[in-house]
Amino acid sequence: MLIVSDGVRWQEVFRGAEQRLLSRSPGGVADTTGLRRDFWRTYSAERRATLMPFLWNTVARDGQLYGNQDLGRVAEIQNRFKFSYPGYSELFTGFADERIDSNEYPPNPNVTVFEWLARRPEFRGKVGAVATWDAFGRIFNRERAGIDVLFGWNAPFPEETDATSRRAMLNELYRTGIRYWPSVSFDAPMHQVAKEYIRSKQPRVMFIGYGETDEWAHGRRYDLALRATQQVDAYIADLWTMMQAMPEYRDRTTFIITTDHGRGSGGDDWTSHGERIDGAEDIWMAVLGPDTPPRGDLVQTTRVTQSQVAATIAAALGLEREFLAASPRSAPAVREAVAGRR
Numbered sequence: 001m002l003i004v005s006d007g008v009r010w011q012e013v014f015r016g017a018e019q020r021l022l023s024r025s026p027g028g029v030a031d032t033t034g035l036r037r038d039f040w041r042t043y044s045a046e047r048r049a050t051l052m053p054f055l056w057n058t059v060a061r062d063g064q065l066y067g068n069q070d071l072g073r074v075a076e077i078q079n080r081f082k083f084s085y086p087g088y089s090e091l092f093t094g095f096a097d098e099r100i101d102s103n104e105y106p107p108n109p110n111v112t113v114f115e116w117l118a119r120r121p122e123f124r125g126k127v128g129a130v131a132t133w134d135a136f137g138r139i140f141n142r143e144r145a146g147i148d149v150l151f152g153w154n155a156p157f158p159e160e161t162d163a164t165s166r167r168a169m170l171n172e173l174y175r176t177g178i179r180y181w182p183s184v185s186f187d188a189p190m191h192q193v194a195k196e197y198i199r200s201k202q203p204r205v206m207f208i209g210y211g212e213t214d215e216w217a218h219g220r221r222y223d224l225a226l227r228a229t230q231q232v233d234a235y236i237a238d239l240w241t242m243m244q245a246m247p248e249y250r251d252r253t254t255f256i257i258t259t260d261h262g263r264g265s266g267g268d269d270w271t272s273h274g275e276r277i278d279g280a281e282d283i284w285m286a287v288l289g290p291d292t293p294p295r296g297d298l299v300q301t302t303r304v305t306q307s308q309v310a311a312t313i314a315a316a317l318g319l320e321r322e323f324l325a326a327s328p329r330s331a332p333a334v335r336e337a338v339a340g341r342r
C-alpha cells in the first residue's frame with residue numbers, strides 16, 4: 001500500500017505544529033486559541049504525537065520513519081521541479097524525468113511500478129489507485145496501464161441498480177458535492193471509496209492519494225492544514241485496522257507512507273513549493289509491515305530519495321531484481337525498510 005498525503009512537510013511530521021504558524025499572520029488562523037488547545041504542546045515529541053498519533057504510536061514502535069533532519073537523516077526528491085506531477089511520477093517510476101515539467105503534462109510516457117506489476121499474471125486485475133486529484137489518470141497512464149484509477153470528482157463506481165447501497169451513496173456525494181477545488185475532491189469521501197475498493201476487489205497493490213493537506217496550505221490556512229494532516233493519520237490508522245482484520249492482508253501487508261514534495265519554511269514560503277522554494281525538496285517516508293525491522297526514526301540509513309520508493313514496493317513483493325531489470329533507470333529499494341524479508 002503506497003499512501004501519499006500531498007505536500008506534508010517533514011517539519012510537521014517530526015516536530016508537530018510550528019508555533020509561529022499558529023497565528024493570524026502568517027498562519028491565516030482565525031481561532032488561534034482553539035488551534036493551540038488542539039495542537040500546541042511544550043515538547044516536540046508530544047506535539048508530533050498529537051498531530052499524527054498513528055505515525056508516532058504505531059509506526060514509530062513497529063516500523064520506520066525516514067527523513068528526520070533533527071537526527072541528521074534526510075529524505076529528498078530527485079526532480080528539480082518540486083511540485084506534484086514530477087513528484088508522483090518519481091515515486092511511481094523510480095526516477096526523475098526532465099520532460100515531466102508540468103502538472104498538465106500528458107499521459108506518462110514512463111511505466112510505473114504499478115503498471116509493471118499489473119502486467120504480471122499474478123497481479124493482473126489486482127492493482128488499483130484511488131485519489132482525490134484529477135491528474136492521476138495521466139500520471140499512471142490509465143489508458144495504457146491496465147490498472148483501476150479512481151480519481152478527482154469522477155463518480156467512482158459504475159451505475160448501481162441498488163440505490164440504497166454504499167456505492168450508490170458515494171457516487172451521489174461525488175456528483176452533488178460543491179467542487180471547492182475543481183481538480184481535487186475531498187479526502188473524506190475518497191477515503192470511503194478506497195475502503196470500499198479494498199473490501200470488494202482485494203487488490204494486492206494499491207495507491208491511495210490524499211490531497212487536502214496541500215490545498216489548505218496553499219490557501220494559507222495552517223489550522224485546516226493541521227486538521228487535514230491529523231485526519232489523514234486517522235485514515236491511515238483506519239486502513240491499517242481494517243486490513244489487519246482481513247485474513248488476506250493480516251501480517252502480510254506493507255504500508256509505505258510519504259509525500260510528493262515538501263514546502264518552504266518561514267512566514268511566506270510555508271504555503272508554497274516549486275523550483276524556486278528552498279527546502280521543498282525535503283520529504284519524509286514511513287514504512288510499516290512484516291519485513292520492516294522496528295527502528296522508529298533511528299534508522300541507520302541517513303539519506304533516502306523519493307526515487308527509491310518504486311523499487312521498495314517491488315522489494316516488499318520479492319520482485320526488486322526483476323523490476324530493476326525491466327526499469328534500469330529506477331533507483332534501488334531502501335534496503336533497510338524491507339531488511340526482514342527472507
Ligand SMILES: [Zn+2]
Pocket residue numbers: 006007083084214260261
Ligand atoms: Zn503536490
